[in-house]
Amino acid sequence: MQQINGLSYAQVEELVKACGQPAYRAGQLFGWLHQKRAAAFEDMKNLPKAFREQLAARGTIAKVTIEKKLVSQLDGTVKYLFSLPDGETVECVVMRYKHGLSICLSTQVGCKMGCSFCASTLAGYVRDLTAAEILDQIYTAADDLGERIGNIVLMGIGEPLDNYQNVLDFIRLVTDSRGMDLSPRHITLSTCGIVPGILKLADEGLPITLSISLHAPNDALRDQLMPVNRKYRIHQVLAACRQFEQKTGRRISFEYTLIDGVNDSRDCARQLADLCRGLMCHVNLIPVNKVQETGYTQSHQVSQFQAWLQDRGVNATVRRTLGQDISAACGQLRRQSLQQ
Template sequence: MTNKTFILDLVPGEQLERYIVREGVSKFRTKQILEWVYKKKSDSFSQFSNLPADFRKHLEENYCLRSFTLKDKKSSKIDATVRYSFNTPDGFEVITVFLPHENRNSICLSSQIGCPIKCSFCASGKVPFKRNLTRGEILEQILQVEKDSGAVVDSILFMGMGEPLLNYDNVVSAIKSMVDPEQFGYGRRNIVLSSAGFVPQIMKLSDEKVAVRLALSLHAPDDQVREKIITGKIPYFVEDILQAGLEYGRKTKSKITIEYVLIDGVNNTQADAAA
């Protein structure tokens, strides 16, 4: 992949067209490329059969369709869940979890390498934050899992490693590709974004017209208890996070989920329930 442009990182539309036109190729080729990349989910330019051979060769020499290599995968002994570990070209590890079910196949995507939030109950919180994933790396997780499993992913969960709203631009760009009927074509209600509660980003997301479902990772009834559970700095009060979530639900006409992990002696008392 050295010195090659990762094609999934190019935003469909003006950015991809700009690259194509720069290569002296007609704009209408952009639509053909999008169909192979997103609809047919091809992982080799040699499969782009409706493109001229010399242009396919040029794409092969200058662009890449995948950036990850599969490091490891582990299947649960309890259910059919599969935990994938991918290596990035710069030597980091990306964790993706596939959740197959009789009626629906879900995927739990990572949005960052490491996590700055540091929830005490979460294994990802113990991994130091390194960097954000690109939009292409977020989308590639779907393609890699589908190719390896032979299954079709029906629903998307932004509940893997990282805080999605701290990688706002790349996550939103990836979501726009997911809901675009000319690309992945997922229904908006089949995408859930879980956040520890970054109020300005929640409000900004409500105006993006993607209207995905929002899950607030609270785990406490008040700020004092929450600080014991989530040790990373979140400069917003529980009340403000809840209000932002309710406003998001109102503007997008979607239901809000409150995530609450019970920790014995910390957030599971009668007083916590009453709050």
């Protein structure tokens, strides 16, 4: 059965036509799904009963359910463990910034990429999320909090470009002016460096922010931290970034997790600055999250590393650590729940 809340407006129009209904019903149905966020067809009171029954026979409304909710006493960060219609679970985090709420969404159940510092990959990959399941994480969190969420980061569990079509369908849906109407400029997609996906994304004409999880300034070190690097080397990732920048006019963001004694030396900062040369980019330094199984610890020269980069003309900031008291790092809550 198709997930009707994952259909584009054009697909909803086709569905309405196939059900023998007048064209204006498409707007009504889309409004029920994406403005009123109805959970059931029978709630759509201005649609004829026969049409509602046709919809229920043809498809479902895929909703996520809150299994667990943790609220940070330190900074108000909220972390959800959501269950999907088939019982699988994913995580989602809502962060409070001066400019409003930002949500970090999961795109897959588990992850295939095997990054050595990440809890999301430890239990392996299970399946991709559908466009509707990605979207409903926002609707459920916004309804639960009673607040508007204005920024999206695709940086939760999973590699978004390994679930390309569903992620693209989601972005088109969330930016549709007849639905949530979010500006693409308020969406950041984070990838570990899937080169064909970056090139394809560059051709979509979407002015979203591309964020690359870089974490190492040379191939030898990146091979150790991120197995994906054995397939797509740093120079290939950077060439794809250049194309993205040229086609979209958007600045690239590099994520760099600082791990004590691994990638936080002065020489690493110098190599990283060399990689950034000639590219319109920004480096986001992240103090590593403690994951019991990885054995990595936080670098104690985060500010120094930032200064080394800035001395070489690189625009670098340190990401504020949010939700430390609720294990807000990606994959940790789901992992605890699987272990239980």
